[in-house]
Amino acid sequence: MTVQSVQRALTILTLFSHRRPVLGISELSRLMDLPKGTVHGLTRTLVDHGFLNQDEQTRKYRLGLKIHELGIVLAGTLELNQKAAGPCHQLSRRTGQLSRIGIWDGGSVVITLNTHPNPMPVLPHQVGPRIHAYCSGIGKAILAFLDDKTVRQYLSRTKMTAFTPLTITVKKKLIEDLKTIRQQGYATDREEAVQGLGCIGAPIFDRQGRVAGAISLSGPVNQILGEQTGVLAGEVLSTAAEISRLLGYFPAIMETVEP
Amino acid sequence: MTVQSVQRALTILTLFSHRRPVLGISELSRLMDLPKGTVHGLTRTLVDHGFLNQDEQTRKYRLGLKIHELGIVLAGTLELNQKAAGPCHQLSRRTGQLSRIGIWDGGSVVITLNTHPNPMPVLPHQVGPRIHAYCSGIGKAILAFLDDKTVRQYLSRTKMTAFTPLTITVKKKLIEDLKTIRQQGYATDREEAVQGLGCIGAPIFDRQGRVAGAISLSGPVNQILGEQTGVLAGEVLSTAAEISRLLGYFPAIMETVEP
DNA sequence: AAATAATGTTCGTCATTATCAAACAAAAGT
DNA sequence: ACTTTTGTTTGATAATGACGAACATTATTT
Structure with missing residues (x-):
């Protein structure tokens, strides 16, 4: 009825907060109690679509600018x-x-x-x-x-x-x-x-x-x-x-x- | 490598725009060239997590307030x-x-x-x-x-x-x-x-x-x-x-x- | 400097999982 | 009253995404 992988991907997004703006794979995998490989696939997809950004240096993730765009659409809407x-x-x-x-x-x-x-x-x-x-x-x-x-x-x-x-x-x-x-x-x-x-x-x-x-x-x-x-x-x-x-x-x- | 269902769910989100703020299942299924049932499962999951909102009357979808929240987090970040x-x-x-x-x-x-x-x-x-x-x-x-x-x-x-x-x-x-x-x-x-x-x-x-x-x-x-x-x-x-x-x-x- | 720990990433296998198509009810339009 | 279009449900099939171990890198510690 409800799609598991999507659910997990969205949960990943919501884990980012004002207090925790940047997260790594291991941290996410610990927070969600999922194998690192699984989390990696999800973050990869999120990055591909601009919902997450991966720092080229630290390889860690933060929210992507796509979310900002959607936020603007929503606010105007x-x-x-x-x-x-x-x-x-x-x-x-x-x-x-x-x-x-x-x-x-x-x-x-x-x-x-x-x-x-x-x-x-x-x-x-x-x-x-x-x-x-x-x-x-x-x-x-x-x-x-x-x-x-x-x-x-x-x-x-x-x-x-x-x-x-x-x-x-x-x-x-x-x-x-x-x-x-x-x-x-x-x-x-x-x-x-x-x-x-x-x-x-x-x-x-x-x-x-x-x-x-x-x-x-x-x-x-x-x-x-x-x-x-x-x-x-x-x-x-x-x-x-x-x-x-x-x-x-x-x-x-x-x-x-x-x- | 990249998760299909997540990819599709994110695509759904990006289909909402300033010019097209509200979309229905059929419209989405047409735009994405996917069976209605599939799209339904995805939107359902997106609604559950607040990324989409479903109008109780028209049953159509618009972007959810979760996106606004994440947008704020991002902007502050x-x-x-x-x-x-x-x-x-x-x-x-x-x-x-x-x-x-x-x-x-x-x-x-x-x-x-x-x-x-x-x-x-x-x-x-x-x-x-x-x-x-x-x-x-x-x-x-x-x-x-x-x-x-x-x-x-x-x-x-x-x-x-x-x-x-x-x-x-x-x-x-x-x-x-x-x-x-x-x-x-x-x-x-x-x-x-x-x-x-x-x-x-x-x-x-x-x-x-x-x-x-x-x-x-x-x-x-x-x-x-x-x-x-x-x-x-x-x-x-x-x-x-x-x-x-x-x-x-x-x-x-x-x-x-x-x- | 060496060694250890922790990180992000890749891979191949298995069965879980999500997709599909068709049928459904409900509403909108004719 | 009829047709069309909507959102939703279902159940069988196999494709798909999850898993866990092994990988290469980078930090940290000794």
Whole structure:
């Protein structure tokens, strides 16, 4: 049903990470518990297609540029990303804070856009490209507006570990939080993932009225979740609404036509 | 030697493009001239690992977010990209033009960074993420400083087709151009790839003194290749030098120690 | 300098494994 | 209502990819 060698090849790719950018055959063969010969055949094929690069000197492997190409294709393809880019930039420029777009993908959130007002050379991916839903503004904004079935699945499958003293680790607490988020329309994250980091997140809806993702504004807690919260939340919400509109979502029409 | 099923799976991935973001089983099976059942097994495996996403409604496939993740890992990994980000941003802000970073990869150039001064939401990838070396400022800047063997290989394997009336299509002409580039230290591209587009490119060297890639500044021809060319070229060259220095390249040391 | 260890790579055999073609259900188009 | 096209399943066949040992190189240690 599922092809073994392909499975193994893809696993090899996923073994490369920010922390382990370069790997050798022996290391891979150890990690995957497979004979070196087998791994060699797979890496060879991956190299042939540009998914891996082999250093001519060290003979070790790192991710190939083909992946970069595909990543570009994907990013340009993702409708949300395309439509959100402009508003997201404007939001971060108006507020002077980091604004991000995240997409729900099978139990966690993938950050697909990252804009900072003062051209910061290398954005510190503080929480990495894939982040937990239960402890982020983006994640909670999505969870709150996701269908019940998916949320229940998520809750049953997810282990909520604490990253800071303020991380929510009790499911009941989280469910309450989601209710509040639904009422006020936006989510807040007060140092739940990273110490000192505050965040406001709002959901983005697609043509069918389903959550497509979320947008967030984050920065130092006192700058985000203080007196200005009301203003900032308004900014985030209107930006989210604008993006939803670009995606073809018109709540007024939905409400009057649907029932 | 090279694994067939993996080869096929990777080919499937590369069939997705900006112009063809979503594909179905039948379409794939036609494109690859393989039975539908075979293709199904492969896509299934790709979906399982997040490299493809299957739309629950249409049952068709598009690239999966795993690729985005790997792309991030790769981008963060590429030393050049990391080091170049800051200087590249500054260059584009100072000059008000588009600045890009490209890396040589087996016969062509992959654009890994793209910075435009006025926060343009979606950068028009005018020449695509992978561009020809012989008709771009970045590409020629790299070629000019690449080792002879590689250049000869490139010349023999590459068909130079014209994109504009000014595209260089004769190898001898190109070789002359490369000599000029070596002398003045930077490359120019006057509407060789895109009508109306001018470009200045300068090479970037790594620790070992080899070309790691190049940086370019591009915009309307008259704004790039006119009276200001001297000033702009200076800017590009100093930026390139700065990045090379960040990569650990110190020409003074190289020259005195090497021979 | 010698010896050892660890690396990436090659090879031939065996049976596991993935391919194939045909048939299936479901949906889209006519 | 019919035809065509879609994605999916199946089961038999043999081609294919996995294996493990031996190879040549390079690092590391003695």
